[in-house]
Amino acid sequence: MPTMIAFRCPHPGCGASLAESADGTGLVCAAGHAFPFAPGTRIPVFEDAPAGSSEYSIVDAAAIHDNALRWLFATFGTDEATLRERLVARLRLRPGQSVLVTGAGAGNDLPHIAEKLGGQGSIHAQDIASQMLLAGAERCGDAIAAMGIDIRFSVCDATRLPYGDAVFDAAYHYGGINLFSSIERGIAEMDRVVKPGGRIVIADEGMGAWLLKSELGRALIANNALYAHQAPLALLPETARDVTLSFELHNCFYVIDFTRGDGPLPIDLDVPHVGRRGGSIRKRFAGQLEGVDPALKEALYREAERQGVSRVEFLETALRAALGR
Structure with missing residues (x-):
């Protein structure tokens, strides 16, 4: 036998259990919200x-x-x-x-x-x-x-x-x-x-x-x-x-x-990309930095390629070094 599904108070911010009023004319909650039965x-x-x-x-x-x-x-x-x-x-x-x-x-x-x-x-x-x-x-x-x-x-x-x-x-x-x-x-x-x-x-x-x-x-x-x-x-x-x-x-x-569904979609945002850019979905979305001089950006890309690492890996290494991490 399935469990009876009880009404809950729909008043904004309430959600309390409901019980029949003392006079039997409707439902009330502990907060005093009252809801009548339809006539008859x-x-x-x-x-x-x-x-x-x-x-x-x-x-x-x-x-x-x-x-x-x-x-x-x-x-x-x-x-x-x-x-x-x-x-x-x-x-x-x-x-x-x-x-x-x-x-x-x-x-x-x-x-x-x-x-x-x-x-x-x-x-x-x-x-x-x-x-x-x-x-x-x-x-x-x-x-x-x-x-x-x-x-x-x-x-x-x-x-x-x-x-x-x-x-x-x-x-x-x-x-x-x-x-x-x-x-x-x-x-x-x-x-x-x-x-x-x-x-x-x-x-x-x-x-x-x-x-x-x-x-x-x-x-x-x-x-x-x-x-x-x-x-x-x-x-x-x-x-x-x-x-x-x-x-x-x-x-x-x-x-x-x-x-x-139950919980977030089972998508792994941290799988690293292979290629010149590198990073992951999470890093590319949530880890974006402020803009820099275009010439400096191009120089960074060239140096990352010269070292044989991705742009993200190069940036993260440089930032950790600057922060002492």
Whole structure:
């Protein structure tokens, strides 16, 4: 049985454990930060998008989104279940693992993820729009729990997740990250809460660069400006390993999947170069000195060559002698 993943206070600089309030209406931390349960539920609301601030935070948002999805899959001639199965497969889930789903919306991906967990494990589903998240909880929460999965929902900002570090086996996001207040922070938070070796999958509108100026590409962008987004590879954390970029829906939705690494890349910066210049990557990058007279530099190069040593070795020898080392 996997360890239950507890919520942590997302208040800036806090991160303390949360407990149910004395009156049972929400969660509180020792520092006094309080977060209510959504009315009629035990779903904590850490941060909720203002009502009416987007198409996801209005009455009947889930039903409206359903209609948009029907249009999407009819337009691209793709079966929704097959697409979601392909995306979830990139997580490489095993029974008993824990999964975070950011931007879960109305929960369309959750049953596919639950099936991969083999009747054990946990799913934490998050969205900043309570209208969508609560609809998702109502639609599939009980069914997933009946499969033996510990299913938790929360209304919060994906750029300030209410979890400790390295607690999930995987994190998943499909659709919505283009609208995050900070895409970079959203990716960084997914990376932060996943264990080393865990998998992260991110997908959203964003066509291949080769389509941007085509008539088809321009038509799609005119219909929905989000198609002009490019896959945010430059925003991935340094810990990303085995990164793959691919496209779905006829090259109009990017998919990034990667494994969270542990520690720095295993690149040896101190392997010496063989040749006239000499040195190493570290020396050439971190050991650069101030400029000198060009004629003196050329004389130094000639003398190093005459002595049969590299320029770096010649300089280091001269500097050590001058410093008495």
